[in-house]
Amino acid sequence: ESNKPVHFIRQIIAEDNQSGKFDGRVHTRFPPEPNGYLHIGHAKSIHLNYGMAVEHGGLFNMRFDDTNPSKEEQEYVDSILKDVKWVGADWGDRLYFASDYFEQMYAYAEQLIQKGKAYVCDLNAEQMREHRGTLTEPGRNSPFRDRSVEENLELFRRMRAGEFPDGSRTLRAKIDMASPNFNLRDPVLYRIIHAHHHRQGDKWCIYPMYDWAHGIEDSIERITHSLCTLEFENHRPLYDWFLDELGVYHPQQIEFSRLNLTYTVMSKRKLLELVQGGSVRGWDDPRMPTLSGLRRRGCTPEALRAFCEDVGVTKFDAIIDVGRLENAMRDDLNRRAPRRMAVLRPLKLIIENFPEGQVEMLDAVNNPEDPSLGSRQVPFSRELYIEQEDFMENPPKKFFRLAPGQEVRLRFAFFVKCTSVEKDAAGNITAVRCTYDPATRGGDAPDGRKVKATIHWVSAQHAVNAEVRLFDRLFNVAEPDRAPKDPKAAASFNYKQNINPNSLEILTTAKLEPALGSASEGERFQFERLGYFCVDSDARPGAPVFNRTVTLKDTWAK
Numbered sequence: 001e002s003n004k005p006v007h008f009i010r011q012i013i014a015e016d017n018q019s020g021k022f023d024g025r026v027h028t029r030f031p032p033e034p035n036g037y038l039h040i041g042h043a044k045s046i047h048l049n050y051g052m053a054v055e056h057g058g059l060f061n062m063r064f065d066d067t068n069p070s071k072e073e074q075e076y077v078d079s080i081l082k083d084v085k086w087v088g089a090d091w092g093d094r095l096y097f098a099s100d101y102f103e104q105m106y107a108y109a110e111q112l113i114q115k116g117k118a119y120v121c122d123l124n125a126e127q128m129r130e131h132r133g134t135l136t137e138p139g140r141n142s143p144f145r146d147r148s149v150e151e152n153l154e155l156f157r158r159m160r161a162g163e164f165p166d167g168s169r170t171l172r173a174k175i176d177m178a179s180p181n182f183n184l185r186d187p188v189l190y191r192i193i194h195a196h197h198h199r200q201g202d203k204w205c206i207y208p209m210y211d212w213a214h215g216i217e218d219s220i221e222r223i224t225h226s227l228c229t230l231e232f233e234n235h236r237p238l239y240d241w242f243l244d245e246l247g248v249y250h251p252q253q254i255e256f257s258r259l260n261l262t263y264t265v266m267s268k269r270k271l272l273e274l275v276q277g278g279s280v281r282g283w284d285d286p287r288m289p290t291l292s293g294l295r296r297r298g299c300t301p302e303a304l305r306a307f308c309e310d311v312g313v314t315k316f317d318a319i320i321d322v323g324r325l326e327n328a329m330r331d332d333l334n335r336r337a338p339r340r341m342a343v344l345r346p347l348k349l350i351i352e353n354f355p356e357g358q359v360e361m362l363d364a365v366n367n368p369e370d371p372s373l374g375s376r377q378v379p380f381s382r383e384l385y386i387e388q389e390d391f392m393e394n395p396p397k398k399f400f401r402l403a404p405g406q407e408v409r410l411r412f413a414f415f416v417k418c419t420s421v422e423k424d425a426a427g428n429i430t431a432v433r434c435t436y437d438p439a440t441r442g443g444d445a446p447d448g449r450k451v452k453a454t455i456h457w458v459s460a461q462h463a464v465n466a467e468v469r470l471f472d473r474l475f476n477v478a479e480p481d482r483a484p485k486d487p488k489a490a491a492s493f494n495y496k497q498n499i500n501p502n503s504l505e506i507l508t509t510a511k512l513e514p515a516l517g518s519a520s521e522g523e524r525f526q527f528e529r530l531g532y533f534c535v536d537s538d539a540r541p542g543a544p545v546f547n548r549t550v551t552l553k554d555t556w557a558k
């Protein structure tokens with residue numbers, strides 16, 4: 001589409017199509033490791049990879065990079081597929097698992113050995129580190145570097161056959177121990193891990209390293225543009241070296257900046273720590289930046305995609321204000337969410353001159369942004385609930401909501417004027433009393449008198465009781481990962497010290513208008529004046545639970 005910005009990856013693909021580099025094909029992939037739940041950073045990658053394929057009439061592969069048995073589980077595979085689908089990427093029947101290529105990868109490794117470009121090394125991890133050298137000093141060759149092809153082949157086959165214990169040997173590429181790029185200092189291709197693989201079972205006890213595996217996966221699938229994040233930029237020479245040495249089909253790796261968000265940690269390892277440490281209630285806790293958390297919070301895939309489009313694709317690492325994500329949610333929900341009335345912290349309002357037992361049905365518009373959504377009937381009676389903070393007994397000058405002697409408009413209903421308050425023995429306000437003006441039905445006074453505030457309400461006898469969960473940011477500081485400058489403080493720094501202990505507020509006595517009683521899981525609404533809310537998966541028939549997705553205005557903006 002012509003209104004989409006021309007970012008550098010769009011540009012590269014356009015140039016490749018023009019030059020015929022991949023015969024005009026565009027074929028991308030999303031290659032997560034199934035070692036955790038996806039987060040919003042992954043959504044950026046999904047949106048980019050899938051978007052480029054769709055835009056160019058190309059193909060998109062969903063591929064699990066399941067090459068490390070120790071951290072991978074079927075639970076993660078299932079959750080990832082659900083989340084990718086939710087973001088909106090459709091892989092059709094193009095679902096692949098890197099572990100299905102293990103046999104081919106193994107054959108390629110033997111080819112490298114035959115060429116004299118790979119060797120079995122007996123150094124342990126510690127010794128290998130010693131041989132690696134430093135930024136200023138070249139590394140030293142392994143004493144096993146000059147093994148014959150025959151010996152290497154025999155040892156590698158015995159590695160595969162399970163004759164050696166974990167960590168005792170590796171297969172390494174023979175490149176250059178003096179390369180300024182550490183990744184080229186004889187990188188490891190295979191290590192011995194006697195572990196059960198979630199898909200391959202106990203078939204293998206040698207497992208390929210990422211750099212070796214990834215290019216082969218891309219090559220086998222005939223990917224054209226292999227899009228990855230910037231930290232792989234200095235792995236690209238290795239990606240290219242492997243494919244060149246094998247002489248196989250060679251995709252183009254292109255790096256872009258990863259998504260970082262303020263007030264958020266993004267790495268799967270840290271998210272797992274938050275789950276295991278009980279800082280949140282699970283991977284799908286609405287405070288988490290996971291896709292399952294965002295979904296449960298009430299974020300829509302449309303809002304997520306608009307956000308990804310908004311942050312764009314660059315070569316520079318930046319930290320995006322999480323407020324931009326919240327704005328994307330507001331924009332989307334404003335258009336589609338029906339309006340309802342709900343009172344989070346109820347205070348009884350008694351209308352002295354409204355007849356007891358009488359009920360009036362009032363017309364309430366469902367969404368002023370979308371007339372096609374029509375209106376509904378809301379019951380009005382002598383006893384209502386209003387928000388505690390909409391009343392003050394001794395208000396300051398600029399307080400225009402309800403106060404003794406002060407008149408306000410009840411949304412969709414009447415003007416009411418406060419006459420007195422009721423208190424318990426301890427002096428706490430238990431109810432507010434008022435009179436209403438029947439001539440103001442619908443919200444306007446025939447005599448033209450004005451009020452300065454409109455407040456929301458719910459009829460007490462018709463109200464549905466609900467639990468409502470309000471969320472604040474999980475972290476107190478914009479960059480929770482950043483260590484303090486002071487060296488002493490930095491030495492003991494851990495991002496967990498920045499966790500906001502008050503990020504969850506649970507209100508158990510909220511009152512909803514009756515129409516909300518039948519809402520089902522995932523349904524989204526605007527509660528007038530309070531924000532956007534959705535039904536949580538903890539909701540049960542007769543016991544609704546709502547999450548606040550986002551407030552109506554950015555309360556953090558100064």
Ligand code: ATP
Nearest residue numbers: 031032033041042044045228229258259266267268
């Ligand atoms: P993490 O470091 O958060 O655990 P990862 O990079 O290990 O994530 P993978 O499962 O390997 O996660 O990633 C799958 C794809 O998603 C990769 O192509 C990776 O580059 C991309 N990706 C991961 N995190 C981000 C991010 N924050 N922004 C953009 N793309 C990302």
Ligand code: MG
Nearest residue numbers: 032033035065
């Ligand atoms: Mg990874």
Ligand code: MG
Nearest residue numbers: 033267268269
């Ligand atoms: Mg990672």
